[in-house]
Amino acid sequence: MKADTYFDHEHINQVLDEMEVLVIGMHDGESIYQTPVHFGYEEIDGQYTFWFHGDDSHTTGRLLKADPHVGFELDGGQKFLLVPKPFHYSAEFKSVIGQGIITQVTDHQSMLHGLNVMTDHYIKNHPQFTDKMLGKVAVWRLDANKISARIHIPAGLKDMKPGQKLSGSETVYGDPNTTVDLDALASASVNADYSDVYADDKKKK
Structure with a gap:
């Protein structure tokens, strides 16, 4: 296991708060189908729940109905940097990876909650969604059963002063x-x- 991999909630939340796109990998027969989505998340007593929306008549909806078990990842903060050693160039980045099960929520209260959590991730103090706004939107909940974060700082830079x-x-x-x-x-x-x-x-x- 890499030294810069974290399983505690503080580090995982720190990374998730900075991320803008959640990439979900779904089974599509013998291959994997990946799709990026906007998201919101909740961490309650160590359990992570991600919320996202879309159109259940498209590929994502079809594949999730066939198999709700998914992998996911988020990454950002990439910087290609000059470092003292060992090879003079390295990368700084942050990421979260995990696995989980996705469920489509259909009751209005859960749908509204999920949409508000998702929007909270990008816009604070936004107007709350109402039943009339739901339209034909599909809302999904991803319950993570494995999750970890990585915060990588090149070894040659860790001891440098700001x-x-x-x-x-x-x-x-x-x-x-x-x-x-x-x-x-x-x-x-x-x-x-x-x-x-x-x-x-x-x-x-």
């Missing part, structure tokens, strides 16, 4: 005879010529 920038030279990981100019590496594009960035110290002598 605002601190990398500069100067660093020894290339695993090769004490080669150094990298961090200033040049930070400004180089992906397709740049790196001949002036990496230098074999043995050749210099």
Whole structure:
């Protein structure tokens, strides 16, 4: 298990509060069908419930009726960063993954509750939904039975002070005879010529 994986509610909620899209993976015969949805969530005594809406006559509704067991994921906060070691580039990100069972709710009270929870995730102090607003919308509840969060910060950056920038030279990981100019590496594009960035110290002598 990775050290930056969390199962406690505080870290999971922290990530979920920052996410904007829930991706659900459903069984479609021998393949997996994925769909992104807007969502809201509730955590009550450690039990996570996600709410989303759509049209039950489309693919999502058909597949969920056939098999309500799903996998899901949310991710965000991606940053591609320069780090001291080991390979000078790494990624910062946050994510939540899990599994659960989806149920379509049909009673108006549950539908209204789900729609309000979902809208609360994006807009605070919004007008509450009413029965007249339901129309033909379908509302689903995802009850998670497995869930975890990951908050990844590259190891080379964890000990850096806020605002601190990398500069100067660093020894290339695993090769004490080669150094990298961090200033040049930070400004180089992906397709740049790196001949002036990496230098074999043995050749210099």
